[in-house]
Every structure is written in C-alpha cells, then in structure tokens.
Amino acid sequence: MTEPDKSTLKDRLAKAQEARRASEGPSEETVQRYESISGAGIALRLAAEFTGATLVGLAIGIGLDRWFKTSPLFLLIMFGFGVAAGVMSGIRAYRNFNIELEVQALAQADQDEINGTDTP
Amino acid sequence: MNQFFGGAAANDPISQFKIKSLLDIDVAGFQLDFTNSTFWMVVGVFLTLAFFGVAASRKALVPSRLQSVGELGYTFIADMIRGISGEEGLKFFPLVFTIFFFILSANLVGMLPFAFTTTSHVAVTATLAVMVISIVIGYGFYKNGLGFLNLFAPPLGDMHPIAKFVLYALLIPIELISFLARPLTLALRLFANMLAGHIILKLFAGFAVMMASAGGLLIFGAVVSFLAGATINALEFLVAFLQAFVFAILTVIYLNDALHPSH
Numbered sequence: 258m259t260e261p262d263k264s265t266l267k268d269r270l271a272k273a274q275e276a277r278r279a280s281e282g283p284s285e286e287t288v289q290r291y292e293s294i295s296g297a298g299i300a301l302r303l304a305a306e307f308t309g310a311t312l313v314g315l316a317i318g319i320g321l322d323r324w325f326k327t328s329p330l331f332l333l334i335m336f337g338f339g340v341a342a343g344v345m346s347g348i349r350a351y352r353n354f355n356i357e358l359e360v361q362a363l364a365q366a367d368q369d370e371i372n373g374t375d376t377p
Numbered sequence: 378m379n380q381f382f383g384g385a386a387a388n389d390p391i392s393q394f395k396i397k398s399l400l401d402i403d404v405a406g407f408q409l410d411f412t413n414s415t416f417w418m419v420v421g422v423f424l425t426l427a428f429f430g431v432a433a434s435r436k437a438l439v440p441s442r443l444q445s446v447g448e449l450g451y452t453f454i455a456d457m458i459r460g461i462s463g464e465e466g467l468k469f470f471p472l473v474f475t476i477f478f479f480i481l482s483a484n485l486v487g488m489l490p491f492a493f494t495t496t497s498h499v500a501v502t503a504t505l506a507v508m509v510i511s512i513v514i515g516y517g518f519y520k521n522g523l524g525f526l527n528l529f530a531p532p533l534g535d536m537h538p539i540a541k542f543v544l545y546a547l548l549i550p551i552e553l554i555s556f557l558a559r560p561l562t563l564a565l566r567l568f569a570n571m572l573a574g575h576i577i578l579k580l581f582a583g584f585a586v587m588m589a590s591a592g593g594l595l596i597f598g599a600v601v602s603f604l605a606g607a608t609i610n611a612l613e614f615l616v617a618f619l620q621a622f623v624f625a626i627l628t629v630i631y632l633n634d635a636l637h638p639s640h
Contacts (some may be wrong), residue, residue: 265593302566305565305569331411335554343555353626353627353630356460363453363456
C-alpha cells in the first residue's frame with residue numbers, strides 16, 4: 258500500500274479539471290457558444306442515433322424471423338441488441354462532438370485572422 | 378413559369394415539397410424526368426461552380442474578399458480532414474469538399490423564396506448517405522482486405538477464451554447494427570432537419586397571412602407570427618450550414634474507420 262493522498266477528493270478533482278482545461282480540447286467559452294446555439298441540435302442528433310440503431314435492430318429481427326419462421330424470437334433478441342447499439346452509437350456521437358468543436362474553433366480562428374487582416 | 382417555383386400560393390405547408398416534372402424523359406422504360414428538384418439541384422451546382430470559378434480566378438497574393446471566402450472553404454475542409462484522420466485522409470478531400478458544398482448550396486438555394494429544397498427529400502439524402510457508406514465499405518476492404526472486419530470485432534487483449542467468446546457474441550451484433558444504422562441516421566438527419574424547418578417557416582408565414590386578413594385584434598397575432606417566422610428564417614440559415622457541416626464531418630469520421638479499422 259502506498260501512502261494515501263492527504264488532499265481531499267474535492268481538491269484533487271479541481272486540480273485534475275484545471276489540468277484538463279489547460280491541455281488541449283475546446284475552451285469552455287467555445288463549448289458554451291456551441292451549446293447555446295445548438296443544444297436542441299445535439300439532443301436531436303443523439304435521439305436520431307438511438308432511434309436509428311433501434312429501428313435497424315428491429316428490422317433485422319423481423320427479417321430473421323421471416324426467414325426462419327421463428328417469430329417473435331429474433332425480434333426480441335435483435336431489439337435488445339438494437340437498443341444496446343443505439344446507446345453505444347449515442348456515446349460515440351457525443352465523443353465526436355469534441356472533434357467537431359475543435360474543427361469549428363479552428364475555422365473560427367481562420368475567420369478571425371481574415372477579418373483581422375481585412376480591417377487595417 | 379409557376380411550375381418552376383412549386384405551389385407558391387398554396388396555403389398548406391406540405392405542397393412546397395411536391396415534385397413536378399418539367400421535361401418528360403423516358404429511357405428504356407425508366408422515367409428520368411427533369412423535375413423541379415433536378416432544376417434547383419442544377420442551380421445550386423452552377424452557383425457553387427461560379428463562386429469558386431470567380432474566387433479562384435485572380436490568385437492574388439493579397440486576396441480579395443471573395444477569394445478569402447473561397448480559401449476559407451478550402452482550409453476549413455482540409456483542416457477538418459487533417460484533424461480527424463491525418464494527412465492520409467486528404468486523398469478523400471475532393472469527395473468531402475464536393476459533398477459539403479453540394480449540400481450547402483442545395484440548403485442555401487432552398488432558402489430563396491419560391492425555390493425548391495432538394496435536400497428535403499429522403500431520396501436525395503439517402504442517395505448521398507448510401508454513396509458515402511459504399512465508399513467506406515469498398516475502400517475499407519480494398520485497403521485492409523479482411524482486416525476491415527476488425528471494425529466489428531475490436532481486439533480485446535489478454536483474456537480467457539470463454540470470456541472472449543461471450544464478449545464477441547455480444548459485441549459483434551452491436552457493432553454490426555450500429556454500423557448499419559449509420560446510413561439511415563445520416564440520411565434521415567439531413568432530410569428531417571430541412572423538412573421540419575421549411576414546414577415551420579411555411580406555417581408561421583401562413584398564420585401571419587391568415588390572421589392579418591382576418592383583421593381586428595388578430596393583427597397583433599399576425600405581427601407576432603411574422604416576427605417568429607423571421608427569427609426562424611435566421612435560424613434556418615444556421616441549420617443549412619450546420620447540417621452540411623455535420624454531414625461532411627460524419628463522412629470523414631466514417632471514412633476514418635475505413636483508413637484505420639481498429640478503434
């Protein structure tokens with residue numbers, strides 16, 4: 258056993274968050290701007306990912322049932338897999354937002370540069 | 378002339394999406410009509426070509442405003458690809474650039490009064506989505522061979538064989554379904570956003586006209602409805618850009634799977 262860390266969890270959390278903010282990743286300001294514009298858009302997209310995967314799972318289940326004449330066995334199984342896939346692609350989509358934020362921040366920087374050179 | 382511009386005077390919000398044939402073409406039993414959708418698609422493509430033609434014509438060291446916008450579009454897409462899949466992904470630059478500006482021009486042309494929004498039809502967006510996914514699958518197998526299938530069975534590392542078997546029995550169907558759902562969500566997202574936005578616009582405009590013609594106190598309602606419609610209109614311009622951006626960036630993310638199938 259190593260010596261337990263004396264600092265409280267709260268302190269360590271704050272320190273970790275500080276370090277994370279300092280490293281790469283979108284600034285808080287960028288995140289706020291993005292979220293204020295399209296919070297509904299993000300919600301809509303996560304919902305679409307979830308619904309899409311569930312529907313695909315259901316469709317595969319119905320197809321397999323028709324093929325093997327085992328209704329409703331595969332429908333139930335693939336529905337479960339579809340929901341699981343929906344949750345997973347939702348999580349992936351959320352991770353992709355970080356990438357999008359960075360790309361948008363880059364574009365914003367480019368635009369600022371152009372605007373800066375345009376106005377003497 | 379009215380057939381070019383959809384049912385401009387119609388009051389119900391759906392008739393604006395009606396496809397009308399402008400020129401009947403029949404090739405070997407296939408109906409290949411030149412429709413109002415085709416017409417506005419061609420307008421969008423020509424506007425894009427004209428824009429980049431003018432923007433790239435001067436090649437000045439100190440760019441004009443138009444040239445800066447053109448260069449911004451170029452660096453925007455190039456940075457996006459480089460950021461997600463590195464220099465290797467740049468071989469797909471022409472594809473992503475084309476997709477982005479095709480959708481952007483279609484969305485923006487659709488914002489013109491009386492114009493037809495081609496991206497509000499699932500046939501158009503589904504074609505684009507299926508094309509993207511076909512390229513991902515085709516290129517994935519071409520570059521990685523059967524190694525592309527690693528996409529559906531991520532390496533698990535050291536593990537008991539039985540545990541590995543159970544995990545794969547759960548993981549592979551899940552990965553397969555989430556892969557198959559990609560073209561669906563890609564197509565539906567763009568289609569649904571454009572459709573819903575244009576229906577809402579039409580509804581608010583219709584309310585304003587109806588309440589104004591009813592007169593009396595409803596005039597205030599007409600003013601509120603008109604202001605709401607104008608606000609939504611501004612939002613729609615943002616949506617037009619954002620949806621093109623989302624489609625393009627998801628294309629790059631999916632293509633990245635074909636370049637590097639192991640997560």
